[in-house]
Amino acid sequence: xxxxxxxxxxxxxxxxxxxxxxxxxxxxxxxxxxxxxxxxxxxxxxxxxxxxxxxxxxxxxxxxxxxxxxxxxxxxxxxxxxxxxxxxxxxxxxxxxxxxxxxxxxxxxxxxxxxxxxxxxxxxxxxxxxxxxxxxxxxxxxxxxxxxxxxxxxxxxxxxxxxxxxxxxxxxxxxxxxxxxxxxxxxxxxxxxxxxxxxxxxxxxxxxxxxxxxxxxxxxxxxxxxxxxxxxxxxxxxxxxxxxxxxxxxxxxxxxxxxxxxxxxxxxxxxxxxxxxxxxxxxxxxxxxxxxxxxxxxxxxxxxxxxxxxxxxxxxxxxxxxxxxxxxxxxxxxxxxxxxxxxxxxxxxxxxxxxxxxx
Amino acid sequence: xxxxxxxxxxxxxxxxxxxxxxxxxxxxxxxxxxxxxxxxxxxxxxxxxxxxxxxxxxxxxxxxxxxxxxxxxxxxxxxxxxxxxxxxxxxxxxxxxxxxxxxxxxxxxxxxxxxxxxxxxxxxxxxxxxxxxxxxxxxxxxxxxxxxxxxxxxxxxxxxxxxxxxxxxxxxxxxxxxxxxxxxxxxxxxxxxxxxxxxxxxxxxxxxxxxxxxxxxxxxxxxxxxxxxxxxxxxxxxxxxxxxxxxxxxxxxxxxxxxxxxxxxxxxxxxxxxxxxxxxxxxxxxxxxxxxxxxxxxxxxxxxxxxxxxxxxxxxxxxxxxxxxxxxxxxxxxxxxxxxxxxxxxxxxxxxxxxxxxx
Numbered sequence: 203x204x205x206x207x208x209x210x211x212x213x214x215x216x217x218x219x220x221x222x223x224x225x226x227x228x229x230x231x232x233x234x235x236x237x238x239x240x241x242x243x244x245x246x247x248x249x250x251x252x253x254x255x256x257x258x259x260x261x262x263x264x265x266x267x268x269x270x271x272x273x274x275x276x277x278x279x280x281x282x283x284x285x286x287x288x289x290x291x292x293x294x295x296x297x298x299x300x301x302x303x304x305x306x307x308x309x310x311x312x313x314x315x316x317x318x319x320x321x322x323x324x325x326x327x328x329x330x331x332x333x334x335x336x337x338x339x340x341x342x343x344x345x346x347x348x349x350x351x352x353x354x355x356x357x358x359x360x361x362x363x364x365x366x367x368x369x370x371x372x373x374x375x376x377x378x379x380x381x382x383x384x385x386x387x388x389x390x391x392x393x394x395x396x397x398x399x400x401x402x403x404x405x406x407x408x409x410x411x412x413x414x415x416x417x418x419x420x421x422x423x424x425x426x427x428x429x430x431x432x433x434x435x436x437x438x439x440x441x442x443x444x445x446x447x448x449x450x451x452x453x454x455x456x457x458x459x460x461x462x463x464x465x466x467x468x469x470x471x472x473x474x475x476x477x478x479x480x481x482x483x484x485x486x487x488x489x490x491x492x493x494x495x496x497x498x499x500x501x502x503x504x505x506x507x508x509x510x511x512x513x514x515x516x517x518x519x520x521x522x523x524x525x526x527x528x529x530x531x532x533x534x535x536x537x538x539x540x541x542x543x544x545x546x547x548x549x550x551x552x553x554x555x556x557x558x559x560x561x
Numbered sequence: 562x563x564x565x566x567x568x569x570x571x572x573x574x575x576x577x578x579x580x581x582x583x584x585x586x587x588x589x590x591x592x593x594x595x596x597x598x599x600x601x602x603x604x605x606x607x608x609x610x611x612x613x614x615x616x617x618x619x620x621x622x623x624x625x626x627x628x629x630x631x632x633x634x635x636x637x638x639x640x641x642x643x644x645x646x647x648x649x650x651x652x653x654x655x656x657x658x659x660x661x662x663x664x665x666x667x668x669x670x671x672x673x674x675x676x677x678x679x680x681x682x683x684x685x686x687x688x689x690x691x692x693x694x695x696x697x698x699x700x701x702x703x704x705x706x707x708x709x710x711x712x713x714x715x716x717x718x719x720x721x722x723x724x725x726x727x728x729x730x731x732x733x734x735x736x737x738x739x740x741x742x743x744x745x746x747x748x749x750x751x752x753x754x755x756x757x758x759x760x761x762x763x764x765x766x767x768x769x770x771x772x773x774x775x776x777x778x779x780x781x782x783x784x785x786x787x788x789x790x791x792x793x794x795x796x797x798x799x800x801x802x803x804x805x806x807x808x809x810x811x812x813x814x815x816x817x818x819x820x821x822x823x824x825x826x827x828x829x830x831x832x833x834x835x836x837x838x839x840x841x842x843x844x845x846x847x848x849x850x851x852x853x854x855x856x857x858x859x860x861x862x863x864x865x866x867x868x869x870x871x872x873x874x875x876x877x878x879x880x881x882x883x884x885x886x887x888x889x890x891x892x893x894x895x896x897x898x899x900x901x902x903x904x905x906x907x908x909x910x911x912x913x914x915x916x917x918x919x920x
Contacts (some may be wrong), residue, residue: 222875334913387613498915500907502896511893516581516919518907520896521884529897534870534888537861537879548877556857560875 207240208310208406209250209259209334210299212245213271213317218549219477219542219561222533223510231317232270235475237495238482242475245276246317249324253331254313259286260303261317262295265437287441292400293455294300294447297424298412298440304406305429311339312409314402314452320484322471330468334403337371337464344412344457345371345403348465349472354386357476357543359398359453361466362389374463377453396465398453407530409456416459417517418449478526479542482508496529507538533560566694567669567765568609568618572602572630572676573648577743577908577920578836578901581892582869584920590676591629594834595843596854605619605676606634608683612690613672619643619662620676621654624796646800652814653806655774657799664788670698670769673761673811679843681830689827693762695821696730703771703816704730706764707755707824708831709870710812713745716835716902718812721748722824726815733822736812755824757812758831768815775818815866835883838901841867855888858872865898891918 213231217224224230231243240248243261250259256277263271265285272278284299296314303310312330321327327347327431334345359379363372377398381389389395397401404467421537423446426439457463473480485493485508492501496511502520511529524539537544553561570822576583584590590602593847599607602620605788609618615636622630623645629635643658662669672690680686686706695703707720718738722731736757742750748754772780782802786795816822832839843854844867851860855870860881871886878886883898896903912920 260818294882498911498919500910500914502903502907513890515890516892516911516915518892518894518896518911520907521904522895522898525880527893529888529893531872531874532875533875534886534893535877536886537877541879544861544879548879551859552857552875552877555859556875560857 203255204311204335205252205255205258206307206309206311206339207254207258208303208307208312209254210284210296210312210314211243211246211250211259211261211317212292212295212314212400213261213263213267214286214295215318216289217318219545220475220481221545221561222528222530222535223478223481223512225532226558228270229267230475232267232274235481236320241274242320243271243274243317245321246315246319247277249321249327250313251364252324252328253335257282259340260299262286264289267483275347285437285440287437287444290444290449291445292452293413293417293420293450294444295416296402296409296452296456297420298427299429300406300413301424302429304410308407310406311335312402312404312406314400314404316400316474319399320471320473321476322473324470325473326468326470330466330470333370334466337466338403338405339406342394342408342411343404343462343464344409344460345402345464346374346457347399347401349399350399350467350469351390351395354383354390355397356380356383356386357480358474360386360389361396361398361465363394363396363467365394366462370466372463372467374457374465377458379453396467397472399468399474400453402452408505410460411462412456412462413473417450417455418446420455420487423447463527468481477542478508478528478545479512479539482539525547562612562614563670563694564614564617565612565666565668566617567662567666567671567697568613568678569643569655569662569671569673570602570605570618570620571651571654571759572620572622572626573645573654573671574677575648576677578904579840580904580908580920581836581887581889581894582840582871584838584889584891585917586631589627589834590683591633592625594840595679600633601679602630602633602676605674607679608680608686608905609672609674610696611683611687616641619647619658623648625689644796644799646796646803649803649806649808651811652772652776652779652809653803655761655768655815656776656779657786657809659765659768659772660783660786661788663769667766669765670694671761671763671765672761673759675759675833677834679830679832679834680759681832683829685827685829686831689825689829692729693825696764696825697764697767701767701770702763702821702823702824703768703819704785704823704826705733705816706758706760706762708758708829709826710749710754713749714756715739715742715745716839717833719745719748719754720757720809720824721754722826724753729825730823731826733816736817746775754837755826756766756828756831758833759812760809766819769816771819771821775808776807776814779809779814782806824832836901837887838898838902840869841885841898867898899908
């Protein structure tokens, strides 16, 4: 294992499109959503530690999830948790983590991995990761793993690459956020578009230079924080820093602007567990196409629905088609399968009308 | 208040068409289903005690509900609970209770009232009740209060009466159990059909004679039980008696056979809270026609549905029309409004497949 390899697991999201399974208090990355025996966060850690020394895997998350993270990953020491005072999207998280890692090892070669994705073919993933790390070690570039699309999904971002050459690493031409269906279909057919999986590989030195170039104000703000400060000072300073930041994603802030972005086309059974529909799609189904999560679920005249309870209770559903039913201690959601993008609206309405208690 | 007046509240049902609000452990009559602050059982008691001395109101229920009954009606002494070892329908309950009451007071004049009905106009009810008690005191007859139908409901039994004479008390011609819709419509239009509300008024002596005549075997079986026995002996004997009984309703067993049945046509806002649909119909609704029972319920694109949670949780429903959603700690039911008659099937399937735990 290479001592310059570092990992950053992004685990700060609240997963509001996954409500009520995911709540602000207990977001989806901390759940064993697929019933594998390991939470999404743990599965991400399990994958990375095959390539990266455990003590060099960092988790970026909200300060309030620090304890939860340490409980789920007892292999970590507290200094491996990079606690954000609030969620400001992925650019600040990446800058903060890369800076701290750079101070530990200026030659650090970093893998950035979201914690709420599913990867069915771990071996395939690790093969691509090793290739990417080798490339980023030799070149001053930003690498992303791009997933070969299997359907015209309108919920993902797409990466177009230049098809010249036969090497595995392709220069990126454009990023396109969630396209319309027609465009997504065209992307799928063209063969030079990939899904943006948010998995990045770069040396700390390289990404920091890119921040300095494309997000100079943000870069400057972070000069007030370093890994040598005592805990209290760092917490105080990072709070100050975050209060002044622009909320922006690494994709918008860096990837779309940089000339040095490359992609490795990949296929390793990747799914962004972004919505409850994606959970339905990944789940085993009965012959009526119902995915039943819970021990005591009975369906009648129902099909193509996700029926999920986290409670030890009986669930009887009669006459639903293409529906999502999710029941937790805190909330019950019933909505059409294709309405799942509206769940964010439900959650914000709920917060407004009923307070934070249920979200 | 007349010292010969006695009451029998029938409270032994498990209300399986009301599942999961009603469960075998905690049937609907013990719930404050309408949110009035009093359970259905308590409301029934409250009504009867206006006419009948409290210490002469008996509750017939399953032995397992004895404690629950005493907790809800602390006015009662344990000897006012007539505990059945198992549910054998209403003929045995009535015989058992009438016999014990007769032994206390051979001149007893009894009101039999189900505990799971709603009566909106208590004054109207009491007026009819007093009239009936006066009649039953003077005549050796069986009296039932029949409700003037307001719609062709196919879930109720109907009583046809002879229209001769101008007196309030009418001789009964026929009983018809749950008719088809066409028949029910004809019944409604004819003006001489009433809903069978299961509210009976008769002297103990009179109903016992009717049992002796129409159900002689059952009458004979009950000779092994009397009110003078010590508790233990009575429990032992009643168990033996019940193990040999025929399961039959008072309607089939006595009312349909007897020549001495009279009815008082009544209108006092009566509803049999038999099904969840009837609960929906009785409930306040928002402008989309949704009846929401629970503090934190939000509906989108939904109408004419009953959304009920007994839990302190948020419920978000999108895109349901004419549905029933009932959520309790033990179970969640989602089914079409007009499928509510199938709930018994769901419950028996559940019992078969998942055990007693949830029913």
